[in-house]
Amino acid sequence: MIRILANICFAGSFVAFALSTLGLFRLPDPYTRLHGLGMGDTLGVGLAGLGLFLLSPTAALRIKLVVILVLFWLINPTMSHLVAKAGLIHGVHPVDGTRLIKG
Amino acid sequence: MGCAIMRKQWLVLVMVLLAFWLIVSEGVDLQHIVVGLALALFTVWFWRDLIDRLPAWPHWQDLVLFGHIVLTVIRFVIQSNIAVAKTILLGSPPVGPVFVVMRPPIESNWGRVLLANCITITPGTVTIDVDPETGQFIVHSLTAEAAAGLFDWQVVQEISNLESWKQRRAKHGVAVSGSHGPDSGRALAGDLRPDGH
Numbered sequence: 184m185i186r187i188l189a190n191i192c193f194a195g196s197f198v199a200f201a202l203s204t205l206g207l208f209r210l211p212d213p214y215t216r217l218h219g220l221g222m223g224d225t226l227g228v229g230l231a232g233l234g235l236f237l238l239s240p241t242a243a244l245r246i247k248l249v250v251i252l253v254l255f256w257l258i259n260p261t262m263s264h265l266v267a268k269a270g271l272i273h274g275v276h277p278v279d280g281t282r283l284i285k286g
Numbered sequence: 287m288g289c290a291i292m293r294k295q296w297l298v299l300v301m302v303l304l305a306f307w308l309i310v311s312e313g314v315d316l317q318h319i320v321v322g323l324a325l326a327l328f329t330v331w332f333w334r335d336l337i338d339r340l341p342a343w344p345h346w347q348d349l350v351l352f353g354h355i356v357l358t359v360i361r362f363v364i365q366s367n368i369a370v371a372k373t374i375l376l377g378s379p380p381v382g383p384v385f386v387v388m389r390p391p392i393e394s395n396w397g398r399v400l401l402a403n404c405i406t407i408t409p410g411t412v413t414i415d416v417d418p419e420t421g422q423f424i425v426h427s428l429t430a431e432a433a434a435g436l437f438d439w440q441v442v443q444e445i446s447n448l449e450s451w452k453q454r455r456a457k458h459g460v461a462v463s464g465s466h467g468p469d470s471g472r473a474l475a476g477d478l479r480p481d482g483h
C-alpha cells in the first residue's frame with residue numbers, strides 16, 4: 184500500500200516536472216518562465232520528497248529528507264527572486280502587454 | 287549577566303549546529319562528533335558579531351501561528367500549481383503578466399522576508415523587490431487573477447496577526463523561557479531597524 188502511494192507521488196512529481204518544462208517553452212518571457220519552473224520546484228520536489236519519505240526505511244533518513252525539503256523551499260524562492268531582480272536591474276524587457284498595477 | 291546570556295547563546299547555537307551536522311551525517315560516531323563540534327565552534331566564532339542580533343527563543347504560541355501560516359501556504363501552493371498548470375496546458379486563465387506594486391501592512395523585516403518567501407514559493411507570483419525602508423513590494427504575476435488575489439491574500443493577514451501578537455507580547459513585557467537579554471522585548475517584537483537582518 185505504501186509503495187503504491189509512493190508511486191502515485193512519483194507520478195505526480197513527474198507530471199509537475201513535465202508541465203514545468205513545457206512552461207519553459209510555452210511561456211513568453213524570462214519572468215513568466217520563472218512561474219512555470221516554480222511548479223517543478225514546489226510540487227515536483229515536494230511529491231518526490233514525499234514518495235521517498237514513504238519508502239524510507241529509517242527515521243534518520245526521514246528526518247534528513249525533511250531537512251532537505253525545508254532547505255530547498257527556503258533556497259528556491261530566494262534564487263527565483265534573485266533571477267527576477269537581476270533581470271529587472273539589467274534591463275530584461277517583459278513581454279509586450281505586461282501591465283503595472285499599484286495597490 | 288550579559289556575558290552569561292552570551293555564553294548561553296553560544297552554547298545553544300553550537301548545539302543546534304552540531305545537531306544539524308549529525309542529522310545530515312552518514313552516522314553518529316566519534317569522528318563525526320569531533321569534526322561537527324569543531325565546525326560548529328568555528329562557525330559560531332566566525333559569526334560572533336551577529337550573536338546580539340539573534341531573535342528570542344520562540345514562544346509556543348508563535349510556533350502555532352507559524353504552523354498555521356505554513357499550512358495555509360501549502361494549500362495555496364497546491365491551488366496555484368493547478369492554476370499555473372491550466373495556464374500552461376489550456377491557456378485558461380490566459381497569460382497576462384502584471385507587475386504589482388503594493389505595500390502590505392507588515393512592519394518588521396522578518397515579516398516582510400517571510401511574506402516575500404511565501405509569495406515566491408507560490409507558483410504564479412514572484413517577489414522581485416522589497417524596500418526595507420517603506421515596505422513596498424514589487425511582485426511579478428503570471429495572470430491578472432493571481433495579481434488581484436495578492437491584495438487580500440490570507441497569508442498577509444496571518445503574518446500580520448503573528449507580528450501584532452509578538453508586538454503585544456513584547457509591549458506587555460511577557461518573559462518566556464529561553465535566551466533573553468535586556469532587550470528581549472525588541473527581539474520579541476521582531477527587528478524593526480531599517481538595517482535589521
